[in-house]
Amino acid sequence: QNIKIEENLPGDLPPSFRLNNNKLSYLLTARIDVPRWPDWTNKRNLVIYRTKEESGSADEPTSVAPVEIPESQLVEQSQGITFEEAANHLWTNRADDESLAQIVEAVTGMRLPMQAIIERRLLYAGDDNPNPYPDGHTVWARYPDPPVSMSLCIRHDQADDFEQMGREPWDGIGVILGWDSDHGRLRVQVE
Secondary structure, eight states: OOOOOOOOOOTTOOOOEEOSSOEEOEEEEEEEOOTTSOOEEEEEEEEEEOOTTOOOOTTSOOEEEEEOOOHHHHOOSOTTOOHHHHHHHHHHTTTOHHHHHHHHHHHTTOEEEEEEEEEEEESOOOSSSOOSSTTOEEEEEEOSSSOOEEEEEEOGGGHHHHHTOTTSOEEEEEEEEEEETTTTEEEEEEO
16 A cells, blocks of 8 residues: 655755765655554655756755665664564564565564574575675574574675584674575575
């Protein structure tokens, strides 16, 4: 369902621009807060420009064009949800594909502190779920409780550390990339 929101911007708003060392940009952040459910957050750059017809009067509206940017580059914080809460929602809804997809969509792009028990390292991730790191590795892991399965995308230089970790929990920061439906795992890019 689409929700239309209209907002008038001041006519004297400076246009967007980008130079080598300077830029003026605008970012629109939308957040939907549903109690006891992961918040949905989306961010878009706005390009502010003036058309030839506009005289530059402060009473006239400024033209706006939204520019899409990948959410994984924009969502810098969890907006109040913890990885434990996300894992609990995923575990509770693991048998309901529609609810699971909604939860994964809500948390994709979030950068969160998390913990994992390492299961094994894979040398490749497959064409459907490529590793975001060049020459990176994929590590299968699980959250301690509830035991949500994860595919951790790690850099090549992190491979030995994960190989030697044993059964000690790994603590770190990860960005949620989405869901690996072939293996039933949450995909996470380890920082």
